[in-house]
Amino acid sequence: MQQIVIESAEIVAIGTELLIGQTLNTNTHYLANQLNLLGINAYYQTVVGDNKERLEQTLRTAVSRSDLVITSGGLGPTVDDITMSLVAKVSNRPLVLDKVSQKNIQAYFTSSGRVPCQNNWKQAMMPEGATVMPNNNGTAPGAIVVFGFDGQKKAIACLPGPPDELKLMFEESLFPWLETKVKYRFKNRFLHMIGIGESNAEMAIKDLIEQQVNPTIAPYASPGEVCFRLTERIAKDSAEQNISENESNSLSLDQLAEEIYQRLGQYIYEDGERTLPEIVFDLLKEKNETIAFAESCTAGLISAQFGELPGVSSVFKGSIISYSNEAKENLLQVTQSILEKHGAVSEETALAMAEGAAKTLNSDLAISVTGIAGPDGGSEEKPVGTVYIASYYKGQTHVIKHLISGQRNRVRKVAVLRAFHLAWQNLMNKLN
Amino acid sequence: MQQIVIESAEIVAIGTELLIGQTLNTNTHYLANQLNLLGINAYYQTVVGDNKERLEQTLRTAVSRSDLVITSGGLGPTVDDITMSLVAKVSNRPLVLDKVSQKNIQAYFTSSGRVPCQNNWKQAMMPEGATVMPNNNGTAPGAIVVFGFDGQKKAIACLPGPPDELKLMFEESLFPWLETKVKYRFKNRFLHMIGIGESNAEMAIKDLIEQQVNPTIAPYASPGEVCFRLTERIAKDSAEQNISENESNSLSLDQLAEEIYQRLGQYIYEDGERTLPEIVFDLLKEKNETIAFAESCTAGLISAQFGELPGVSSVFKGSIISYSNEAKENLLQVTQSILEKHGAVSEETALAMAEGAAKTLNSDLAISVTGIAGPDGGSEEKPVGTVYIASYYKGQTHVIKHLISGQRNRVRKVAVLRAFHLAWQNLMNKLN
Numbered sequence: 001m002q003q004i005v006i007e008s009a010e011i012v013a014i015g016t017e018l019l020i021g022q023t024l025n026t027n028t029h030y031l032a033n034q035l036n037l038l039g040i041n042a043y044y045q046t047v048v049g050d051n052k053e054r055l056e057q058t059l060r061t062a063v064s065r066s067d068l069v070i071t072s073g074g075l076g077p078t079v080d081d082i083t084m085s086l087v088a089k090v091s092n093r094p095l096v097l098d099k100v101s102q103k104n105i106q107a108y109f110t111s112s113g114r115v116p117c118q119n120n121w122k123q124a125m126m127p128e129g130a131t132v133m134p135n136n137n138g139t140a141p142g143a144i145v146v147f148g149f150d151g152q153k154k155a156i157a158c159l160p161g162p163p164d165e166l167k168l169m170f171e172e173s174l175f176p177w178l179e180t181k182v183k184y185r186f187k188n189r190f191l192h193m194i195g196i197g198e199s200n201a202e203m204a205i206k207d208l209i210e211q212q213v214n215p216t217i218a219p220y221a222s223p224g225e226v227c228f229r230l231t232e233r234i235a236k237d238s239a240e241q242n243i244s245e246n247e248s249n250s251l252s253l254d255q256l257a258e259e260i261y262q263r264l265g266q267y268i269y270e271d272g273e274r275t276l277p278e279i280v281f282d283l284l285k286e287k288n289e290t291i292a293f294a295e296s297c298t299a300g301l302i303s304a305q306f307g308e309l310p311g312v313s314s315v316f317k318g319s320i321i322s323y324s325n326e327a328k329e330n331l332l333q334v335t336q337s338i339l340e341k342h343g344a345v346s347e348e349t350a351l352a353m354a355e356g357a358a359k360t361l362n363s364d365l366a367i368s369v370t371g372i373a374g375p376d377g378g379s380e381e382k383p384v385g386t387v388y389i390a391s392y393y394k395g396q397t398h399v400i401k402h403l404i405s406g407q408r409n410r411v412r413k414v415a416v417l418r419a420f421h422l423a424w425q426n427l428m429n430k431l432n
Numbered sequence: 433m434q435q436i437v438i439e440s441a442e443i444v445a446i447g448t449e450l451l452i453g454q455t456l457n458t459n460t461h462y463l464a465n466q467l468n469l470l471g472i473n474a475y476y477q478t479v480v481g482d483n484k485e486r487l488e489q490t491l492r493t494a495v496s497r498s499d500l501v502i503t504s505g506g507l508g509p510t511v512d513d514i515t516m517s518l519v520a521k522v523s524n525r526p527l528v529l530d531k532v533s534q535k536n537i538q539a540y541f542t543s544s545g546r547v548p549c550q551n552n553w554k555q556a557m558m559p560e561g562a563t564v565m566p567n568n569n570g571t572a573p574g575a576i577v578v579f580g581f582d583g584q585k586k587a588i589a590c591l592p593g594p595p596d597e598l599k600l601m602f603e604e605s606l607f608p609w610l611e612t613k614v615k616y617r618f619k620n621r622f623l624h625m626i627g628i629g630e631s632n633a634e635m636a637i638k639d640l641i642e643q644q645v646n647p648t649i650a651p652y653a654s655p656g657e658v659c660f661r662l663t664e665r666i667a668k669d670s671a672e673q674n675i676s677e678n679e680s681n682s683l684s685l686d687q688l689a690e691e692i693y694q695r696l697g698q699y700i701y702e703d704g705e706r707t708l709p710e711i712v713f714d715l716l717k718e719k720n721e722t723i724a725f726a727e728s729c730t731a732g733l734i735s736a737q738f739g740e741l742p743g744v745s746s747v748f749k750g751s752i753i754s755y756s757n758e759a760k761e762n763l764l765q766v767t768q769s770i771l772e773k774h775g776a777v778s779e780e781t782a783l784a785m786a787e788g789a790a791k792t793l794n795s796d797l798a799i800s801v802t803g804i805a806g807p808d809g810g811s812e813e814k815p816v817g818t819v820y821i822a823s824y825y826k827g828q829t830h831v832i833k834h835l836i837s838g839q840r841n842r843v844r845k846v847a848v849l850r851a852f853h854l855a856w857q858n859l860m861n862k863l864n
Contacts, residue, residue, distance in 0.1 A: 015652070016650050016652075016661075017650075017652055017661070018464070018477070019464055019468075019474045019475065019476075019477065020464060020465065020467075020468040020474070020620075020661075021460075021461050021462065021463070021464030021465025021466070021467070021468055022465070022468075022661070023461075024456070024458065024461045025457060025460070025461065025477075026456065028453075028457070028479075029453050029455075029456045029457065030453065031453070032450070032451060032452060032453030033452070033453025033454070034453070035453070036452040036453055042451045042452070043451065043480070043481060043483070043486055044451075044478065044479065044480055044486070044490075045450070045451065045457075045478065045479035046476065046477065046478055046479075047460075047476065047477035047478075048475070048476055049475060050650075051475070054475055054476070058476075076630060076631075076652075076653065077630065077631040077634075078630060078631065078634045078651055079634075079641065080650065080651075108837055111815075111817070111835070111837050112817075112835055112836070112837040113835050114629065116631075117631050117632060117635055119631050119634075119635075120631055136838070136839060137838045137839050137842050138837075138838065138842075162653070162654060162655060164655060164838070164839070164841060164842050164845070168839060218454075220454065293753075295732070295735075297739075298736070298739070299732075299735050299736055299738065299739020299740075299744075299748075299751075300727075300731075300732030300733065300734070300735030300736035300739060300751060300753065301732065301736040301739070302732070303727075303731050303732030303735075303736075303753045304730070304731055304732035304733040304735075304736045306731065307729075307730070307731020307732060307733070307753075307755070307844075308731075308840075308841065308844075310806070310807055310808070310840055311808065312731075312755075313755050313756075316731075316755045316756075317755060317756045317758065317759060318752070318753045318754050318755040318756055318758075318759035318763075319731075319732060319751075319752075319753035319755075320750070320751075320752060320753070320763070321725075321732065321735045321739075321750045321751035321752070321753070322750050323739070323744075323745050323748045323749060323750040323751075324745075324748075324749045324750055324793070326749065326750075326793065326794060327749060327750035327793055330792065330793075331750075331752070331763060331792065331793075360762060360763065361756070361758065361759055361762075361763075362758060374742075375742055376742070376743065408740075408742060409740065412739075412740075
């Protein structure tokens, strides 16, 4: 059957919990971003509840105006999980039992020492001819159905609602499938910067942004950092021949990146998609060195982010979350005199915490954070957002005072980023 | 003119930044929650870009199927801010200059020492007869237009896109207006459960779900837990008189909850909207007791979630992230013999970690977690997902072995939930 080409898509999120504002719709946000990276145009996003008539109507409308419809949610075992049966109806395919899904569901329950009940098998029913997407984070498999609609090829892809399951299934199954169905390939480069604000970063390349055709520049700001996404559109068939060659006075992707390095190189910590914790992990592995953390106001956020990385135990000795002064004294050897003289939130305490962590946990590098995340605890001299971040690396100590604006969680989030940045500066020998 | 009654509404968020996944749609989440509190049924949410045809079509569709449409965004001064003019078109009203808005815009610029440029006055143009909503956080005023559509009274309310402007305008102007237009209120109860799967939980109340009229039951699951949302519709005038009284054989909200408690009470940890960490925090404050954590595979996630809660330092002594055996020995006094004989992932190590944490950090309660999050480290005897969670509370120790399915991050996430659950079980004296 003739190959489907996907240029436009829309996202249909299914669930009453979204309609009543109980759950924030992060799935659609994630999927929209991924479609954008694939160069697929998205003109609509819809949220609809677990209601047969409304969901069917929504699916028909979406299919009529877009090449691809991605649904999230409604794949569970309960009676109000109706997505798959309505997708079967809209695509005019009968639901049939998928043996592989049946086996996987059995295996999933066995592995977690439970027994599937009758309605779990409902999750193995798939529209005939569907490409089944395994769920490696849960029981509900997904499906891609390609079918004819008003003489055109259309596709509906069904993903589960839980974000962990949706994200993994998209990465493992849907993204690779979509890559083969899009018209253009998009080559992206991500330049990640710390230490410069979004507007200043944009000002520095104003001229490049104004004259952009292909490649394009999209600036993204997230708390504490800035990223430029450079995107070059390439004709699919000949990955070599950049279609922008015909477009006058536009630089190649690499020339553009080079130009940006010339202007903002000192702020760029990553040219790619690694996160700062991943970069720190890679550097430690290269150097065969170890790290430890001493966290106060971040209360484990730094360790938790580092602990997310598979295999990290080879370089991660451990951490001490010293919420109480007791912990600072007993576990980090911060002397009472330091705490009394300078306070728990001070340069001196931060430095002592870093050194204490390195020694107690016997690591090459240690990073410490102590600060006031708020809402309480601020003072004239040390307002909410005051955060001291210190490092101890092979006998050398370093401390930086930050004043982070925003609410408690923003302060903590930015502090985590700064902590990894200080680790990076130590390992890259970029401290001045 | 005849009074409009609002029973149904939908939200239309306008902006390309939402379609490409650059901005998370928190406005719709906020508005949906507010509509739910007002007892207004919301059947759809839509996101559409700054495109005349698509936005007009979206507005017409929304108006045709709901009493009220709330838009967010597209009220700015630039040419691609088209919301107000299209609302005027759909409601069939000419745009007229609103003198009050004109004055406010002038005042806003004066107060910030700037001069309005020509297209700022565009923001004072309102559909004739609209109820204007002042913007006390920015320049763009909002509007409520009530008009006839297919012989029915409909309303469109336009709010600005910046969340802090939208929120304030909703609270100050739209919410009070809506309160006078609604017919019903909804009363919700949320029953949160741990220790039972979604399908088993639903099986246990299958009969109640099948006979539901008012109140209704909506089950949904998130990793490691299940929640039933019970919703009762109440006549607005007499909040006492439940309209379901006329509906045969249906229970009241409280009777229904009572019935569910009878069947699933042992799994219910919250009848409300608090998270498990919040509940544990509240219990510790009540008892004036303290907590500490010893984390291995969760690597700080438990501490980080607990640390999110403002004021937690009053009950939170600190934590030890013992990724290395070194840390387990030096900081938690887990003896070498235990580690050698039983391994780092074992009941014995988990128990020793909990006791060690309670003693080192001098807390009343300590929770420890040690397990294999994967992808590596699994064995025949202890596969990936094997997690031991132990507690030490006033001299009593307790340990539970979990087998958690899914990928590294799911294993860690569920382990965190189980850890807080064990803390809860201790504080509620629910251990058997």
